[in-house]
Amino acid sequence: MSQDPLSPVALHKALTRIWATPPGWGRLSAVNHTILGKRFMMLALVFFTIGGVLAMLIRAQLATPGSAFIGPELYNQIFTMHGTVMMFLFAIPMFEGLAIYMLPKLLGARDLAFPRMTAYGFWCYLFGGMILIVAMLLGYAPNAGWFMYTPLSSGTYTPGINADVWLLGITFVEISAITAAVEIIVTILKMRAPGMSLTRIPIFGWYMLVTATMMLIGFPPLILGSILLEMERAFDLPYFDPTRGGDPLLWQHLFWLFGHPEVYIIFLPAAGVLSTIIPTFARRPLIAYNAIIIAIVAMAFLSFGLWVHHMFTVGIPHLALAFFSAASALVAIPTAVQIFAWIGTLASGRTKFDVPMLYVIGFFIVFVCGGLTGVMLAMVPFNTQAHDSYFVVAHLHYVLVGGFVFPMLAALYYWLPHFTGRTSVYRLSIPAFWLILIGFNLTFFLMHLTGLMGMPRRISTYPSNWGWDWLNLLSSVGGFLMTMGFALVLVDIIMQFRFGRRGAQNPWRASTLEWAMPTPPPDYNFAALPAVTQRADQLDPDALARSLAAGEGYLGFARADRQETLGVDMMTGMPDQVIILPQRSFLPLWTALATGVFFLGLLFKVYWIVPPAAVVVIALFLLWPRALGARRNMGPIDIGQGEAVPADGEVEDNVTWWASRAAVAADATLYASLLFGALYLAVVAPGWDGPAPATNWLPAIGLATAFGASVLARRARRLNQAGDSPYRWLLGGAALAGLTALACVTGMVLLGDATTHANLALRFALYAYCAIHAGIAMLIMAHAAWRWREGFVSAVRATDLRLSVLWTDYAALALLPAWALMVLLARSGGAA
Amino acid sequence: MSTLDPAGPAAADIATLWWVMFWGALVLFALVMALLVLSFLRPAMIASIRPIHWIIGGGLIMPVPILIALLMAALLLGEQLLPKPGGVQPMRVEAHASRWQWQFSYPETPGAATTEILHLPAGEPVDIVVTAADVIHAFWVPRLGGKIDAIPGHTNVIRLQADEPGVYRGICAEYCGEGHETMGFVVEAHSPADYATAIGGAQ
Amino acid sequence: MIRHLWPLLAGFTLWALAFILLYALQYLGCYFGWAPAAHRTALVVGYVMSLAALAGALLVQLALLRRRGSAATSLDRIGIGATIAALAATAVTFGPTLLASACI
Ligand code: HEM
Ligand SMILES: [Cu+2]
Numbered sequence A: 001m002s003q004d005p006l007s008p009v010a011l012h013k014a015l016t017r018i019w020a021t022p023p024g025w026g027r028l029s030a031v032n033h034t035i036l037g038k039r040f041m042m043l044a045l046v047f048f049t050i051g052g053v054l055a056m057l058i059r060a061q062l063a064t065p066g067s068a069f070i071g072p073e074l075y076n077q078i079f080t081m082h083g084t085v086m087m088f089l090f091a092i093p094m095f096e097g098l099a100i101y102m103l104p105k106l107l108g109a110r111d112l113a114f115p116r117m118t119a120y121g122f123w124c125y126l127f128g129g130m131i132l133i134v135a136m137l138l139g140y141a142p143n144a145g146w147f148m149y150t151p152l153s154s155g156t157y158t159p160g161i162n163a164d165v166w167l168l169g170i171t172f173v174e175i176s177a178i179t180a181a182v183e184i185i186v187t188i189l190k191m192r193a194p195g196m197s198l199t200r201i202p203i204f205g206w207y208m209l210v211t212a213t214m215m216l217i218g219f220p221p222l223i224l225g226s227i228l229l230e231m232e233r234a235f236d237l238p239y240f241d242p243t244r245g246g247d248p249l250l251w252q253h254l255f256w257l258f259g260h261p262e263v264y265i266i267f268l269p270a271a272g273v274l275s276t277i278i279p280t281f282a283r284r285p286l287i288a289y290n291a292i293i294i295a296i297v298a299m300a301f302l303s304f305g306l307w308v309h310h311m312f313t314v315g316i317p318h319l320a321l322a323f324f325s326a327a328s329a330l331v332a333i334p335t336a337v338q339i340f341a342w343i344g345t346l347a348s349g350r351t352k353f354d355v356p357m358l359y360v361i362g363f364f365i366v367f368v369c370g371g372l373t374g375v376m377l378a379m380v381p382f383n384t385q386a387h388d389s390y391f392v393v394a395h396l397h398y399v400l401v402g403g404f405v406f407p408m409l410a411a412l413y414y415w416l417p418h419f420t421g422r423t424s425v426y427r428l429s430i431p432a433f434w435l436i437l438i439g440f441n442l443t444f445f446l447m448h449l450t451g452l453m454g455m456p457r458r459i460s461t462y463p464s465n466w467g468w469d470w471l472n473l474l475s476s477v478g479g480f481l482m483t484m485g486f487a488l489v490l491v492d493i494i495m496q497f498r499f500g501r502r503g504a505q506n507p508w509r510a511s512t513l514e515w516a517m518p519t520p521p522p523d524y525n526f527a528a529l530p531a532v533t534q535r536a537d538q539l540d541p542d543a544l545a546r547s548l549a550a551g552e553g554y555l556g557f558a559r560a561d562r563q564e565t566l567g568v569d570m571m572t573g574m575p576d577q578v579i580i581l582p583q584r585s586f587l588p589l590w591t592a593l594a595t596g597v598f599f600l601g602l603l604f605k606v607y608w609i610v611p612p613a614a615v616v617v618i619a620l621f622l623l624w625p626r627a628l629g630a631r632r633n634m635g636p637i638d639i640g641q642g643e644a645v646p647a648d649g650e651v652e653d654n655v656t657w658w659a660s661r662a663a664v665a666a667d668a669t670l671y672a673s674l675l676f677g678a679l680y681l682a683v684v685a686p687g688w689d690g691p692a693p694a695t696n697w698l699p700a701i702g703l704a705t706a707f708g709a710s711v712l713a714r715r716a717r718r719l720n721q722a723g724d725s726p727y728r729w730l731l732g733g734a735a736l737a738g739l740t741a742l743a744c745v746t747g748m749v750l751l752g753d754a755t756t757h758a759n760l761a762l763r764f765a766l767y768a769y770c771a772i773h774a775g776i777a778m779l780i781m782a783h784a785a786w787r788w789r790e791g792f793v794s795a796v797r798a799t800d801l802r803l804s805v806l807w808t809d810y811a812a813l814a815l816l817p818a819w820a821l822m823v824l825l826a827r828s829g830g831a832a
Numbered sequence B: 001m002s003t004l005d006p007a008g009p010a011a012a013d014i015a016t017l018w019w020v021m022f023w024g025a026l027v028l029f030a031l032v033m034a035l036l037v038l039s040f041l042r043p044a045m046i047a048s049i050r051p052i053h054w055i056i057g058g059g060l061i062m063p064v065p066i067l068i069a070l071l072m073a074a075l076l077l078g079e080q081l082l083p084k085p086g087g088v089q090p091m092r093v094e095a096h097a098s099r100w101q102w103q104f105s106y107p108e109t110p111g112a113a114t115t116e117i118l119h120l121p122a123g124e125p126v127d128i129v130v131t132a133a134d135v136i137h138a139f140w141v142p143r144l145g146g147k148i149d150a151i152p153g154h155t156n157v158i159r160l161q162a163d164e165p166g167v168y169r170g171i172c173a174e175y176c177g178e179g180h181e182t183m184g185f186v187v188e189a190h191s192p193a194d195y196a197t198a199i200g201g202a203q
Numbered sequence C: 001m002i003r004h005l006w007p008l009l010a011g012f013t014l015w016a017l018a019f020i021l022l023y024a025l026q027y028l029g030c031y032f033g034w035a036p037a038a039h040r041t042a043l044v045v046g047y048v049m050s051l052a053a054l055a056g057a058l059l060v061q062l063a064l065l066r067r068r069g070s071a072a073t074s075l076d077r078i079g080i081g082a083t084i085a086a087l088a089a090t091a092v093t094f095g096p097t098l099l100a101s102a103c104i
């Protein structure tokens, strides 16, 4: 294919025409990662403001003893919403937004792997967050604390809609976390500049790869817990009710199995930011790149082995506590490795100072304190005193504000010139920093002492003779100083947008790829993709920017109105496919709106609307692939530099395949949590004596038909490879998968009244899980048959058939443990 | 109310642990800050430290021994605080939580009534058996020792001792809804001679 | 393709499996009321087996590194560091099997 080289300006125009998002209503169709990354971050800042206002209400109430400003009923809603908003609606979406904006630019790609999924995730975040905020404004905010302990959050003790708002709103928002995680993993592994091998990616890429994997495994337990609790609240299935074979502690295990990794999920991206900013200001590469990779992998694993440190006082045997205590103390080591890597980088460089560095210093001061109190809290005897006291409130804010808010402020000042193309005005930046730092320490340092003096958290008022008065008053004063600081930061940002001078393209003289483009960045990021021959945090963005803008590099042309970027081999970074990305579309918005109807139906108990809403959501999702895929084999396509690689649809190792496997991993984690829950209740919960109803043969029938479907899927794939028609086999497989679903649904019906005991409720959940997955397998096979008929499938374009095999296998494998557990449950006794 | 003003062996040991950790943390914090300041102001002094030495020195040699020593100490202390069977068994008192009050009963003293004040004999360990009727609460008397959760469907035991006769304050430490902050209670420790009259046992 | 990442993940995956094994042993021993001495022996055997598994993984990785010679990638070396870290973490995390009370 011969491309006439265009002038840089003409190339810019041609690419912009392909990649741009139209103005006006067209903005709602945006799928571009630059736009969506900014939207995520802006919305997260709005929620940060809301959470901050709630924090000020808390501090106003607690400033004096016996205060009658807010009563307990309202106070409980306020602190619950403060924690919930800060964790779920600010921290997580904030770094997701940063990663969405930054990753393709750092890795040398033109967008993320699934642009429309990014958009769908954004809408889920917006709508889910709105459910929570609107409920709060109407006075129906959740009020059981951000970790929603049962039985307080179950129907008996929180009869209103409040807890449902939390469970459904947060689950809705979590959709965006899962989609972002899949997308981030696939993008980092598959979409990089040619030559960027896995050990050459900028360190932020490693941090986000590990974080996203943790999200993929960490969020499903919470999603499962929320589903079970919502089923208990809505349909009285007693998973957490100790009088009917449930156990409130199951909720705590599921919640903290998510909740502890969560705080590392929040910290690691921030650490990635620090590892990116510090070398720029130290004017030397980061030291100990390899040791840092080991440290973050170690942190990722360890963080899944210490959730019980939130449960040291629930009465678990000392040996088990000791495991979790040791693991909790051990995470300090990878943290220390990173801290010293940063200090070592600063020490051996020629450090210059600027506003981002102020916040880096602030990070060191605050976070090291938080880490030290964290080690203290990991010690069981001390924990029994400090747990649920203000000492913990102090600790958690030291880690979250020190380990997340300060690095994010550093990131804000560091990358603001990238967002706006302007330089800072700075008059306000420095006083703002001091207000925040001093205000923060005044507020929270004293809380350590308040806690040690016996003040429990989550109390709306306290008597004045217990020695807590002056500490609380000073904390409140500090809180207001800090808020003034944040307000100044906001004004500062607005000033930069309004009055900042158009600045240099790479103001900090950084050496990472995101600066090798004009700022604000064009819709397509890079006019050509660079070839990378060394670690990608030691590049020369200025020289690269010039040559890339001139189209010198890979894919340095606009072709056939297609949004093209490169896919590479995961390890070596050698190009192995041209990824053709979908263009702007309203489908994500419609799908998210339909998903919103689904959740609102559940929330308001308008159950008749739920199944049609689910059908509409599925139908809309089935429309997504229509815009993609080719009806003929294209063969290798020219990518410039004299190389040619096939299109993504024609290779096995493509992003869809990676994403599907990531989705299966998340799904399997959710299922593993369910299996864990079933075993846990059967073994631990009180009230499991007496006979239980026997199990029947339905699981076995389901298993047989599901394995049949999976055999047919394999057969279909082989026929297709040989160039024969897989059509009938696919339809047959879909029918068998449908039978499986039917068997499971029959099983659910035959269970009888599952509200009587957790034994039956668990079987109900197992059947439901298997029915849903058989249904998914059926849809995917039928869809593959349709795609084959339409000519999207050929011997090389066989992704649809491989997906059929993947999901039928999964549906069959899911039935195996389900059957085993049903047999076990039938023997465990307990159903009255 | 303060954990730093202990009135029993459990609280005293934990307070000692706290002070050790506090001073240790202070030293570590000062060390990290000193290195940070040096890296800005006098980088020449530490610029010759090689990357591997930063990682091995700061990331391993410094924290590992400290953490292991601390873990061992905490483990042994934790063992010591457990309500272990064997030996002379302490007296058992029951604490039952419901929204939003505590009720204490004395099953080992026939005829003793249920009380809203927790009466303890001073100078000897007592096993407190903690249960809950509705939601989760937590039993906490900061001056005597750590807390233990009261969970519906579960029975937990904590061993505490008040060294001297006197009045101590307890509080519910697990958020339990609207009346959470009102769920305090009073602990009265009596000399062994007065104890029986205090709980009104039929002796 | 994920198999290329195994050097990095093997050590800590074993650590996680050891965690599950020992936590389950602790729990089941109490649930079925094993004699304290038998219970302790089972736990300590589990501990030693976990250490052995990690040491084995480390030896395998070292042997692979030597065999690959100059073809070894830096990921192989990073992987060895990760396995050493996991071995140390196993020794510390599950050390309490030696003395902590298993059922109270
Ligand atoms: C703007 C400054 C902030 C102030 C003054 C503040 C203040 C407080 C206070 C006083 C509490 C205790 C409420 C109670 O126990 O009754 C609290 C709880 C909490 N805060 Fe903050 N906070 C701030 C920022 C943050 C940030 C940035 C985060 C997270 C990223 C955060 C996360 C939490 C969480 C998770 C809780 C626990 C809520 C619960 O107990 O359910 N806070 N905050
Ligand atoms: Cu934690």
Ligand SMILES: [Cu+2]
Binding pocket: B097, B100, B136, B137, B138, B172, B173, B174, B175, B176, B180, B183
């Ligand atoms: Cu209570």
